[in-house]
Amino acid sequence: MPVPTSAPRTLYDKVFDDHVVRSGEGDTLLYIDRHLVHEVTSPQAFEGLRNAGRKVRRPDCTLVTVDHNIPTASRKNFKDVGSFIVEADSRAQVSALEDNVKEFGLTYFGMSDKRQGIVHIIGPEQGFTLPGTTVCCGDSHTSTHGAFGALAFGIGTSEVEHILATQTLPQAKSKNMRVTVEGDLAEGVTSKDVVLHIIGVIGTAGGTGCVIEFAGSAIRGLSMESRMSICNMSIEGGARAGMIAPDEITFKYLKGRPLSPRDGEEWDKAEAYWRSLKSDPGAKYDIEVEIRAEDIIPTLTWGTSPQDVVPIKGVVPSPEDFPEAQRKNVIRSLEYMGLTAGTPMEEVKIDKAFFGSCTNGRIEDMRSAARVILAAEKNGGPTKVAEGVYAMIVPGSGLVKQQAEAEGLDVIFKKAGFDWREAGCSMCLGMNPDQLKPGERCASTSNRNFEGRQGAGGRTHLMSPAMVAAAALTGRFTDVRKFMGNHIGEDGGLKITDYSDYLTPVEAPARPAEPTEQTAEGQTPVKQAAAASAGLPKFNVVKGIAAPMWEANIDTDKIIPKQFLKTLLRTGLGTALFWTIRYDVRTNEPLPDFVLNKEPWSNSSLLVCTGPNFGCGSSREHAPWALNDFGIRCIMAPSFGDIFKTNCFKNGMLPLELPQADLEALYEDASAGLEIAVDLENQQVIRPNGKPPISFTVDAFRRHCLINGLDDIGLTLEHREKIENFEEKRSTVWPWLDGVGYAKKGQKIIAVPTRQAVKKTDW
Structure with missing residues (x-):
């Protein structure tokens, strides 16, 4: 299955080559190992399947949850979606998803399931995301999963339908780009500062047409959760995907997770393959960017694009600081953000602080913010959220919330005046009630600061969890190093626990029988599929x-x-x-x-x-x-x-x-x-x-x-035999990718503690 070649290859080249089902006319047909689905970009995809009489080709390779639309208010009185979600259009999308997963027989983490959470957080924490896999989701921040050495990228709804129907996707080969960060990061500098700095250097279009490999000693020294934050925002640099080569830190993170390979022969075989997933010496990159770690200090955004970054010690820029072609955009951004050129960033006041999202909603992020609060209290700083500021903390998944509460982090946050919420995307994009009002300014751990992103007329500034915590306490943008001194990396008295303690058994609904494929009389499935999908208007x-x-x-x-x-x-x-x-x-x-x-x-x-x-x-x-x-x-x-x-x-x-x-x-x-x-x-x-x-x-x-x-689905289904042949080889070479355990119809899905000896696919 792996492609033998003597030419040096990059990490991206290797994963791409290992998933080619067919090449030749048009884009290369890639096999997709892992597909994550949520409520916003899937309704039309499932309807397309239904109209064409198609079923989901590989239910065992698909994991479904709700995250974008759902309220993050307390679920103590939750009974069902119909009575809990007030907004009619949000309720309709979530209800439609629940109907679809029942009809098509998919694994689903609903609102009553502790494993529910943001798609890009639950995939890694369940071991669904693995090195060397291809991962897709109808969400641009799918690039998060590239932190594991996976080729992970966001797709549109038509492509969601394509994967559901064929487990493949036509893809053009991207260019190779490498961003190397060498050296030691200074105290107070986090992965969020690193990626904001990178985007400031390359711009939001710097990675267009590329897959970025993040490399260098500073990257290798990061935890898995920090690596995920960097890959998450590679899309903000214009890239198709971001990747980091797997290593000992990766393997330790994955060991014992519910869907990781089983201990013993299977794990050894998987790890041996994973260790080959690094760029060869002499591999060629189309674009190279080198950054010195010591040049990075705590960073935040000032404008309406992720490339509009400035160090916390800096000032609001002037249009005159930019090339003439960019000045109209800068003027518009300053007007929208309500900022005056030359204003020190530390003098800018905030109205709200948001902590969460697929960028920074993990347990490590929670601990980072809690350390700031404890350090401020210890060093005589503010102990409460500033007067007039509303601050909210939204865990990225039910399991993150459970672990944070076991460590007492929620008590630290509540005592300081933060609102402790349930898992979801929340104010990152404001599709649920968590939104900014026109003119409100927010310190945010999310990934985009576009106009109206967190609410119509809202003003968003991106920064690290530690910086958001500091801003919430002071009521203005604040250099977090003022609170932490030289001890920002220390635990600060937090009770750090092992994640595996929170993979407790949770029952999910039994899976219904898989639907049978319906074929019109006198037509083969391929001909019927082609006829059903031949509805695009011609462009002459x-x-x-x-x-x-x-x-x-x-x-x-x-x-x-x-x-x-x-x-x-x-x-x-x-x-x-x-x-x-x-x-x-x-x-x-x-x-x-x-x-x-x-x-x-x-x-x-x-x-x-x-x-x-x-x-x-x-x-x-x-x-x-x-x-x-x-x-x-x-x-x-x-x-x-x-x-x-x-x-x-x-x-x-x-x-x-x-x-x-x-x-x-x-x-x-x-x-x-x-x-x-x-x-x-x-x-x-x-x-x-x-x-x-x-x-x-x-x-x-x-x-x-x-x-x-x-359209592509009908064309792809003409190559059904090649897809089947690829799947046979895949099961032989990478058997740990077949999720047969939780794919069996009618079976209860159990999430088990990792300390028990169980099959990898038993939930």
């Missing part, structure tokens, strides 16, 4: 008015805010397109100056953007759905976020990358309200008034699929 020539836009880094939160993700449909989102900049967030009235609210651009079928990195951020396929529903089928820009670009192709849309000079010319045409035509067959943009056309090239296979209205 799209002609019409083009909406002109100039901003860089137009993110998916801006294209479609989170409140519109609570839908079970792919349609009806056109009115919500660009909601936060198209409408007044207080009155919901259209803003007359926004381009799509003005004639003739209110009927645009094309969009021209001169700023790079269009569609960066989330994996939400709702962004292209909203554009498509509005009537825009082609976006022209200098570059695109990787996941957004893929999602466009999945919906019969063309994300067209053009040189800056050509875009400037088209922007002038669009601003004048003139018609433009995109001729995909002849690969030309036809300009008005006899101006010379602009030629472009598109991947030949993508072009073929768009012109003929083909």
Whole structure:
């Protein structure tokens, strides 16, 4: 199964090569070992399966939970989803997920299960995430799992459906990028500071088209939880994924977890393979970035992009500090954030403090914040959350919450005035009631500071858990080293316990029988699948008015805010397109100056953007759905976020990358309200008034699929035999990846203490 080769390969090359089912025409077909599913990006995927009469190919490779929509209020009186979740649209999505897991026979951690939590926290803590695997989820922060030496990346809803149906995914090979951090980190500097510093260096588009391998002595010295925080935010640097080579720290973390390989021969075989997962000497990288650990101090963001970083001892920057091409974006960010250039960051006051998310919702993060509180008390600092500040702590999973309470961390937080919550995504993206109000400023451990990310009009500053704790106590951004001195790495009297004590038995609902595949009379499954999926509109020539836009880094939160993700449909989102900049967030009235609210651009079928990195951020396929529903089928820009670009192709849309000079010319045409035509067959943009056309090239296979209205699932199912052959080899070479124990229909799923001798797949 492993590909023999004499050429030096990177870690990414090795994992990619080991999962090739088929290569040749179009993208490479990769086998996906692990699939995590949640309530927001899955309803339309399950409906697609249902409409096509398909079943889930590998239930044993799929793990389902709820996290984005659910309330984080106390569950002491929880009876069922219907009575507990107040918001109707959130309740509908969670209820739909529960119906879907029953119908399709999937393992599910619901709200009454102690193992429920954020997808990217429960995967590693259960041992579902393993080195050398491919891991996917309908969430951009799937890159978290790359900390284990896995190839992990976020996908859109169409790709969620593709994996459920085929356990594979067509993927283009990414470029190799290495970020090396050498040296010793200073006291008070955490992995969150490291990754924010890296993003500040490379920018939010620095890793576009790449998989980043994080390397160097500073990275090797980090714990698994710290490594997860770094890989989690590789997507904020524009990368497809982030990876760290597995080592002794990785193996120790995984030993004895419910879904890790069993002790003995199986573990030895797995570990031997895992030890081969490191880049070979002489392996080539397309991009190399080297950073000195000593250059990093506690860091936070000032603006509306994760690249807008500044050291805590710094000041709010001035537009004059940036190249002229970036100044309009900087001015907009400062206006939105309500900041004045030159203001010391330590003078900026906050209204709220949020601690949680898939970036920093683990037990190590909880301990870090608790140490700050104890140190402040010991050294004569503030002992309570500052007056006028609301501070909340949201554990990343039920097991993290259970362990934190056993260590007494919740008592430390409550005594200091923090609100101790239940597991969920919470205010990270504000899809549940945990949100900022317009104008409120928040110190946040989350991963994105986009406009409106944590609530319409809310102002988010990203930083480490320790820095959030310090800000909550003082009411303003504070250098955490003032509290900790030279002892920030010490336990500070905390009771540190072993995680395995909290893998206590928890029963989950019995699994229903797997549904049978329904085949229309007279059709083979492949033909039926192809017919059911042949519904994409053909893209030949799209002609019409083009909406002109100039901003860089137009993110998916801006294209479609989170409140519109609570839908079970792919349609009806056109009115919500660009909601936060198209409408007044207080009155919901259209803003007359926004381009799509003005004639003739209110009927645009094309969009021209001169700023790079269009569609960066989330994996939400709702962004292209909203554009498509509005009537825009082609976006022209200098570059695109990787996941957004893929999602466009999945919906019969063309994300067209053009040189800056050509875009400037088209922007002038669009601003004048003139018609433009995109001729995909002849690969030309036809300009008005006899101006010379602009030629472009598109991947030949993508072009073929768009012109003929083909989708990937039907095409993939034509290679069913190759998938089956791959699975046979996979079971022989990597038997620990087959989850036969918890896949048996009708079986109760038990999570067992690791100290008992049990089969790896018994839950």
